[in-house]
Amino acid sequence: MTTEEYAIEGLKNILYIDLGSQSYHVEERPDLYEKYLGGVGVATNLMLEEYKEGTGPLDPEMPIILSTGPLSGIYPTCTKAVALFRSPHNGELGESYAGGHLAMSMRYSGYETIVIKGASRYPVYVAVHDDKVTFRDASSIWHLSSAIDVGKILREVEPGAGRRSIIRIGPAGEMGVTYADVNVDTYRHFGRLGLGAVFGAKKLKAVLISGNRELKSPEHNAYRKTCNLLYDLIVKTGLTEKYHNLGTSENILVLNELKGLPTRNLQSAFFEGAETISGELFAEKYLLRRVSCAGCPIGCIHIAMLKRAFSKAHEYEALNISYDFELIYALGSNLGVADPEAVLELIEACEKAGVDIISMGVVLAWATEMQQRGKISTDETLGLELSWGDKGAYLRAIDLLVKAPNDFYRALGKGIAYASKKYGGEEFAIQLGGLEIPGYHTGLGNIVGLAVGFRHSHLDNAGYTADQKAFNHPISDEEIVDTIIEEEDRRSILNCLVPCLFGRNVYTYENVILALKSIGINRTEEELKELGKDIFRKKYELKKKFGFKFENLTLPKRFFETPSTTGMVEEERVRRAIEMYREKRGV
Amino acid sequence: MAKRLKVANPARCIGCYSCMMACARTWYDTISLKNSRIDIQTRGGIETPYVQIVCHACIDPPCMRACPLGALSKRKGGGVNLNKEICDGCGNCIEACLMGAIHLDAENKAVICKHCGVCPKFCPHDVLEMVEVEDSGEVKITDTGPAPDTSPVSPTASHKDLYGGEEPGEEE
Ligand code: SF4
Ligand code: SF4
Ligand code: SF4
Numbered sequence: 001m002t003t004e005e006y007a008i009e010g011l012k013n014i015l016y017i018d019l020g021s022q023s024y025h026v027e028e029r030p031d032l033y034e035k036y037l038g039g040v041g042v043a044t045n046l047m048l049e050e051y052k053e054g055t056g057p058l059d060p061e062m063p064i065i066l067s068t069g070p071l072s073g074i075y076p077t078c079t080k081a082v083a084l085f086r087s088p089h090n091g092e093l094g095e096s097y098a099g100g101h102l103a104m105s106m107r108y109s110g111y112e113t114i115v116i117k118g119a120s121r122y123p124v125y126v127a128v129h130d131d132k133v134t135f136r137d138a139s140s141i142w143h144l145s146s147a148i149d150v151g152k153i154l155r156e157v158e159p160g161a162g163r164r165s166i167i168r169i170g171p172a173g174e175m176g177v178t179y180a181d182v183n184v185d186t187y188r189h190f191g192r193l194g195l196g197a198v199f200g201a202k203k204l205k206a207v208l209i210s211g212n213r214e215l216k217s218p219e220h221n222a223y224r225k226t227c228n229l230l231y232d233l234i235v236k237t238g239l240t241e242k243y244h245n246l247g248t249s250e251n252i253l254v255l256n257e258l259k260g261l262p263t264r265n266l267q268s269a270f271f272e273g274a275e276t277i278s279g280e281l282f283a284e285k286y287l288l289r290r291v292s293c294a295g296c297p298i299g300c301i302h303i304a305m306l307k308r309a310f311s312k313a314h315e316y317e318a319l320n321i322s323y324d325f326e327l328i329y330a331l332g333s334n335l336g337v338a339d340p341e342a343v344l345e346l347i348e349a350c351e352k353a354g355v356d357i358i359s360m361g362v363v364l365a366w367a368t369e370m371q372q373r374g375k376i377s378t379d380e381t382l383g384l385e386l387s388w389g390d391k392g393a394y395l396r397a398i399d400l401l402v403k404a405p406n407d408f409y410r411a412l413g414k415g416i417a418y419a420s421k422k423y424g425g426e427e428f429a430i431q432l433g434g435l436e437i438p439g440y441h442t443g444l445g446n447i448v449g450l451a452v453g454f455r456h457s458h459l460d461n462a463g464y465t466a467d468q469k470a471f472n473h474p475i476s477d478e479e480i481v482d483t484i485i486e487e488e489d490r491r492s493i494l495n496c497l498v499p500c501l502f503g504r505n506v507y508t509y510e511n512v513i514l515a516l517k518s519i520g521i522n523r524t525e526e527e528l529k530e531l532g533k534d535i536f537r538k539k540y541e542l543k544k545k546f547g548f549k550f551e552n553l554t555l556p557k558r559f560f561e562t563p564s565t566t567g568m569v570e571e572e573r574v575r576r577a578i579e580m581y582r583e584k585r586g587v
Numbered sequence: 588m589a590k591r592l593k594v595a596n597p598a599r600c601i602g603c604y605s606c607m608m609a610c611a612r613t614w615y616d617t618i619s620l621k622n623s624r625i626d627i628q629t630r631g632g633i634e635t636p637y638v639q640i641v642c643h644a645c646i647d648p649p650c651m652r653a654c655p656l657g658a659l660s661k662r663k664g665g666g667v668n669l670n671k672e673i674c675d676g677c678g679n680c681i682e683a684c685l686m687g688a689i690h691l692d693a694e695n696k697a698v699i700c701k702h703c704g705v706c707p708k709f710c711p712h713d714v715l716e717m718v719e720v721e722d723s724g725e726v727k728i729t730d731t732g733p734a735p736d737t738s739p740v741s742p743t744a745s746h747k748d749l750y751g752g753e754e755p756g757e758e759e
Contacts, residue, residue: 074618076605100633104604108620151632162628163620186634214619214693217612224612231605235711291633292603297711299601301633320634 011038011070014046015111015133017126019202020060020118022135026111033112037521038069040095041496041531042113043084044538050115051545057088057194058176058201060119066106067114069497073107074215074223075515076231077240077503079293081106082495086546087193087455088201089178089359089415090434093543094193095455099293099500100185101165102209108163109211116204125168125206127158130213138205145171147183147354150206160210168206169196170354172402176200177413179359179436183351187291187301187322191356192457193435218520226518233506235297243300243502244290248325249279251439252333258471260442260464260565263333264388265365266430266558269441269565273338277328281340288320293500300324300502306344321348329439330361335368336388345391349398359415362436363401364394366416370425380408380423427557432456433548442467443566445480447559448577452484452585454539459501461488467566477573481580489532492539496531540587550582588719589664591644591702592625595716600637602627606706606715613705615692622692624700625715639714642666642688642700646724650699653683664702665724671696 012030029042036042043065050063064085071078079099087094106112109130116126120135123142127134141150147170154166165185172180173196180196181189190196199205217223234240242250255261256274263271275281286304293301306319321344331337331346350357368386370376378385382405386393397412404410411419416436420429430437432447433456440446442464449463450456458464466483469475491501499507507515509525516523523531560571607623615622625641644665651659651667658673659680676695692698707715719727 074608076608104620148634151634155632161630162626166632186632212619212621214615214617214621217616217618220612220616223618227608227612231709289598289636290601292601294602294604295608297601297603297605297709299603299712 011112013111014113014115015128017114017116017133018118019116019120019124019126019135019204022120022124024133033070036531036535037496038072038112039067039496039498040082040084040492041535043067043082044535044542046113046115047084047542048538050117051086051542053545055086057086057091057094057198060202061117062086062198064116064195064198064202065113066102066116067498068103068106068112070519070521071497071499071515072112073104073295074519075227075295075499076234077296077298077506078497078499079103079296080495080498080500082498083182083190083195085193085195085198087178088176088197089194090417090456092433092546092548093455093539094195094198095457096190096192096195097459097495097498097501098167098182098184098188098190099296100188101163101294102167102184102188103498104294105163105165105209105211107211108213108215109209110213111209111211114209116202116207119201120203123203123205125154125208126204128207128209128211129158129160130211141205142174143171146352147171147173148186148352151183151186154206154208158208158210160208160212163212164208164210166206166208169199169204170352172353172355172413173197173200175402175404175413177353177355177402178415178418179356179363180354181356183354187303188293189356192358193455194356196354219518222518226515230506230511230515231297233511234503239505240298240502244298246279246283247300247302249282249302249323249328251279251325252328253278253280255440255442255565256333258442258565259563260440260467261333262329262430262437262439262441264336265334265362265369265428266437266441266562267369269562271333271336271338273336274333276338277332277340277343279325279328282323282328286340286344296500296503298500298502304344306341306348308341319344319348321351323347326439327357327361330358331394334361334365334439335394337391337394338389339391342389342391346394346398349395353398353402355398355402358438359436360398360401362430363412363416363419364397366420366425366429367397367412369428370423373425375424376408380406382406382409426554429556430558431556433553440464440467441559441562441564443470443564444477444569444573444577445470445484446564447555447569447574448481448581449484451553451555451574451578452581453488454543459491461485461491467564471566477577478580481577481584484581485584489529489536492532492535493528496535536585540585550578550587553578589722589724590704590717591664591666591720591724592641592700592704592707593716593718594639594641594714595718596712596714597639598636599712600627600639600714601712602629602633602637603711605709605711609709610706613703614701621690622698624688624698625706626688626690640687642684642702643686644700644702644720644724649683650680650689653679655679658697659699662702662724663722664720666702667699668701669697669699
């Protein structure tokens with residue numbers, strides 16, 4: 001079946017934006033959508049087309065590709081857009097997903113995929129309103145101290161309220177912190193791997209997209225029925241309950257009990273203060289409301305209200321801060337912070353700066369240990385003493401890191417792989433592939449998953465779930481590797497479509513096939529699985545071009561010194577499992 | 588018995604747009620947000636509470652009075668019925684509705700809530716309800732006892748408990 005026949009509007013268009021010449025054009029690529037459906041499939045192929053050997057992550061010619069898929073914006077919980085870029089953080093494949101209103105706005109604007117190239121000479125933002133694309137001088141909002149405020153301002157100057165998405169960077173992106181994020185509609189982010197720095201290098205402060213078109217529906221009754229079915233699965237069964245109720249932060253106590261919660265730079269995997277930063281505590285004491293990405297009835301975005309006194313005369317300010325598991329790990333257990341309000345304040349500081357919070361937390365944890373071991377002194381930190389649990393010191397460190405007044409802070413702004421090469425402490429720089437680790441120390445599956453994952457993220461293949469399996473009923477290392485491979489392929493397929501991964505148990509093969517069929521796209525399970533394999537090959541091709549080599553992977557000693565959920569892990573065992581993976585995958 | 592849609596608990600809205608998607612796909616053969624008869628709006632991005640704009644089921648509808656062609660007639664239970672054949676897209680009704688609950692579709696026909704009862708079924712957060720009213724649209728006073736305690740049985744009462752009831756065998 002050809003794309004023309006499925007006649008879902010927006011399933012052929014690619015909007016090319018050139019920031020250098022402030023021009024744009026639209027290309028129709030039914031061939032790409034036909035084969036790869038959308039999302040990461042289309043984006044990966046476009047990146048292979050666009051990438052010229054030797055182009056650096058921050059070079060103007062390096063493109064940023066944003067893409068949505070055939071299910072985006074039209075089925076419940078299909079809310080994600082993928083961003084593909086070359087990461088300034090580790091030089092490798094930059095891939096990140098964000099929700100908010102972005103996917104829906106892109107879908108209804110008729111541009112399912114957007115490629116942004118070139119660099120502007122002065123700060124700009126780009127506004128896309130249905131088919132109109134405008135470039136506007138953003139000099140007046142460059143240097144704002146908060147990524148949140150950028151949204152507040154653009155909301156006033158641009159139309160499209162409620163049907164638009166505003167993605168923007170904060171000071172960290174402008175300053176080139178290599179793990180700067182892109183804030184999406186205040187509460188969601190393109191978090192990992194430094195898309196914010198790529199925006200900054202292009203002098204791109206923000207992109208605003210609004211769309212309000214109608215899409216054709218070739219088999220409307222089937223579409224309606226499938227919507228109802230998916231909605232019921234999401235709302236009326238237990239499949240997504242966890243994300244709605246306590247949210248991912250439910251995992252703080254769970255992982256802590258399992259001794260898998262990285263604490264104080266992974267010197268331990270158990271945090272004695274977990275109770276007071278648990279999802280339960282945040283929900284009971286601070287949860288103000290929940291919100292959702294446009295098109296998702298789950299409502300997993302947990303917003304806390306922090307009421308802070310600023311004078312003795314009962315004067316208060318109220319801050320609304322979204323929290324989840326990874327943030328509480330990164331700025332809580334991993335920094336020895338057991339005070340929930342301190343965690344919220346640290347989150348807020350990072351949100352304003354516009355940085356990936358996992359990387360920031362791990363960088364600060366590493367710096368703390370460095371200082372405690374006397375490998376750096378107050379000369380490097382400009383007098384600041386870092387110590388576990390010290391909110392004030394960490395707030396200052398975040399501020400200094402973004403402002404980068406000396407070489408040390410500049411190095412911290414490039415991540416711990418870079419900083420530890422310069423200052424030592426590589427054994428306890430808890431990164432894999434140059435990316436600071438997420439909040440799991442569950443065992444072999446986790447470490448292998450992060451090592452082999454396309455972008456070294458827990459979201460590539462959820463290696464920690466393989467450990468969970470192993471914890472319940474011992475399984476062989478080979479089975480762990482197989483679980484990782486299977487999950488990786490499944491996620492590659494989903495990431496073409498693009499549902500939120502919190503809905504992954506709803507979007508089973510069966511339901512994906514039904515959802516596609518109901519909008520006139522016929523695929524079998526075998527075809528989808530083949531697509532997953534194809535994407536795997538294409539992404540590894542891209543990774544290779546960006547310079548990734550298994551031989552260069554360093555495995556910090558710390559992983560093997562701290563007992564995990566499934567016990568001590570030996571380096572040799574991890575290396576063997578990685579070999580096993582490579583053999584099975586042929587990479 | 589006549590019924591009308593009511594935005595019963597606006598502050599509970601999570602901005603999922605499920606109601607809009609459901610309305611638009613029920614009454615149009617396309618996929619959109621723009622053809623929804625209920626409109627979920629943001630006033631300060633997602634940072635501030637959502638606003639639900641929908642027909643208020645007026646007892647004496649000003650939109651009807653404003654229509655020069657007589658395309659709108661009184662609906663049993665309040666609000667209006669639209670005769671699409673007659674509507675020519677002049678927009679006078681839009682002006683007349685202070686709620687801002689009317690807009691035009693691609694064919695230049697007014698889009699106004701029919702109080703059909705579909706969207707409350709798709710609201711996961713108890714925002715929307717169908718309420719019984721007199722045929723005239725007047726509110727019926729039936730409850731005279733103390734207001735019920737709406738706090739959940741347990742602070743962690745789940746979505747599933749509230750909306751799906753117990754369903755066995757899904758603990759994973
Ligand atoms: S589960 Fe949460 S992140 Fe995922 S789409 Fe729904 S609201 Fe957004
Ligand atoms: S009651 Fe019916 S017509 Fe009115 S907004 Fe809801 S779904 Fe649409
Ligand atoms: S379905 Fe309910 S919670 Fe969702 S946007 Fe509509 S009114 Fe709000």
